[in-house]
Amino acid sequence: MKEKKTDMIIGRNPVAEALKSGREMERILIQKGAGGSVGKILSLAKERGVILQYEEKEFLDRKAGGGRHQGVIAFVSAHEYAGVEDMLALAEKRGEPPFLIVLDELEDPHNLGAVMRTAECAGAHGVIISRRRAGGLTETVARTSAGAVEYLPCARVTNIPRTLEDLKKKGIWVYACDMDGETYWKQDLTGPVALVIGSEGRGISRLAREKCDFAVSIPMVGKITSLNASNAAAILMYEVRKQRDGK
Incomplete structure (x- = not known):
């Protein structure tokens, strides 16, 4: 309930x-x-x-x-949290490889709501957030998500690096969104995927980054050198969707 x-x-x-x-x-x-x-x-x-x-x-x-x-x-919390296992069960039920979004200390509730909205639309199986130094499922998030919180599982974990380790043990490839990574469309994202998005100001923490298998970057050709976290997440999520649909 x-x-x-x-x-x-x-x-x-x-x-x-x-x-x-x-x-x-x-x-x-x-x-x-x-x-x-x-x-x-x-x-x-x-x-x-x-x-x-x-x-x-x-x-x-x-x-x-x-x-x-x-x-x-x-x-x-305005809504109940799910467990990571619930997300994996949802992927199995749909007959799809797991597709998870991991937010490393993302604090802005509007960003979290926007990420959840896009994740639900892109067919992700869940969003994982940090318990500490991060926003949770407040009413602001619920409103910004345009109702996605009602359909998309969200898990709140104490330790993001440890959670990434657990995901890898379950056969999920972990990709960090990092400016030093390979251009995102060159990576094969058709298998079990966990996309890691960092905080608005600090990016992905060092410990979380060390647990990632790969890093993917989004080309920046303008004067601004970075995107809003929810925008970056949206681009990568729909690349996963594109590759899976193409396959």
């Missing part, structure tokens, strides 16, 4: 209980200088690897829209 279409929990007790229940969270806003039971919330959040963001009271007041936040506001 999908979670409710809400992305905010307000107040110390509700947030603490949500943490104890294991509900997926994107981040927690903490009022600067808040004490008392906030300490327990901080401890639970750190245990689960939830991002903490410290702000002034006025900022939380605006976010809460008049609600009694008590110095704590949590942003929760």
Whole structure:
């Protein structure tokens, strides 16, 4: 069952209980200088690897829209996450080689939503995102994806490099989108594929890049030397689609 279409929990007790229940969270806003039971919330959040963001009271007041936040506001996932195995099962069900998109610390929710929209249209079997230093399935992502979150599995993993290793053990070739790679249309992308797209500013992390089998690049002939992450992902996804349809 999908979670409710809400992305905010307000107040110390509700947030603490949500943490104890294991509900997926994107981040927690903490009022600067808040004490008392906030300490327990901080401890639970750190245990689960939830991002903490410290702000002034006025900022939380605006976010809460008049609600009694008590110095704590949590942003929760608007939709359930899937597992990587769910994506592989979907590929098997369709009788297709796995086609996965791996986003390494992509933070912008509009980029994530755009990637999911294109991935669903291009026939990918799922999108894998990082739990830390990355955006999750918020309502902004749901809106930007134009409904793709309802149909495309999205997995949230703790360790992207380890996940890439696991995919390789399952026979999936891992391709990094990297400016130093081979021109993308020269690569054979008809087999089991995982495309790795880096963050908006840093690109693919060193550890993740080391786990990739190949690197593919998109030619840049203008004055700008890089594309928006979602645009780059779209070009590569449709190259996979083109090659598979051609085969």
